[in-house]
Amino acid sequence: MSDRRQKLLAETTFLACHATPAFVFWLPDADRLNPALKQTILEREKAQPGLNNSNVGGWHSGRDFSAWGGPALAELLNTAKGFANQITLDRKGRRSHPAWEVECWANINRRGHANKRHSHPGCFLSGTYYVDVGAIGLKADSGGRFRFHDPRAAASVMTPATVVGKDSKPEIHPEAGMMILFPSWMPHSVEHYAGPGTRISIAFNLALAGQKT
Secondary structure (H helix, E strand, O other): OOHHHHHHHHOOOOOOOOOOOOEEEEOOOHHHHHHHHHHHHHHHHHHOOOOOOOEEOOEEOOOEHHHHOHHHHHHHHHHHHHHHHHHOEOOOOOEOOOOEEEEEEEEEEOOOOEEEEEOOOOOOEEEEEEEEEOOEOOEOOOEOOEEEOOOOHHHHHOOOOOOOOOOOOOEEOOOOOEEEEEEOOOOEEEOOEOOOOOEEEEEEEEEEOOOOO
16 A cells, blocks of 8 residues: 555544434343343243234234333333433433333344344334343354344445444344443344343333324
8 A cells, every 4th residue: 555545544534424323331220120020021921922023033022011011110211211311402402301202012032033124113212121131142153133224225225335434333242231222213133043041122112202103
């Protein structure tokens, strides 16, 4: 590479133009809450058939988890709403505390199960919380990773297909106690889980009061 080209690259500034914000954080009381959440979800799976939505196999509860999730879920959702308040600003850049409308459901994936690419229309923020990740992190080939997909419609027909910046994080390796929060329009999926045990997660939507479609 010529000295001129090396100098050009060294002086290049990377700009995240209208980058999509997504947040990953860990629940402080996960070790206390997760056993109760896991028991509640597994008992519900035995008592109620699952829905067929984005899931490829696995069990997807009804979207009324808030009604039967108990105190542990209520605490989890309060934490999620509190964090959402911290990252939500009005058009003048002022901190906003919307009256969030919440819908919530549980997911169980076992070996071979996945969630196809989808988004959550009609909402403002969406999130995923991990109660149990099975063998993820213990085996290199266990799969089950959470993936973000490029939301730009034209990117899928470009050659090359996309340009990835140095701060791009399209793939997340779940951990128990981890929460991901992102704009509801952001496409995402879960790759096939190939390990033993159960991969248990909680998904939720936060909508602005009166605007849920």
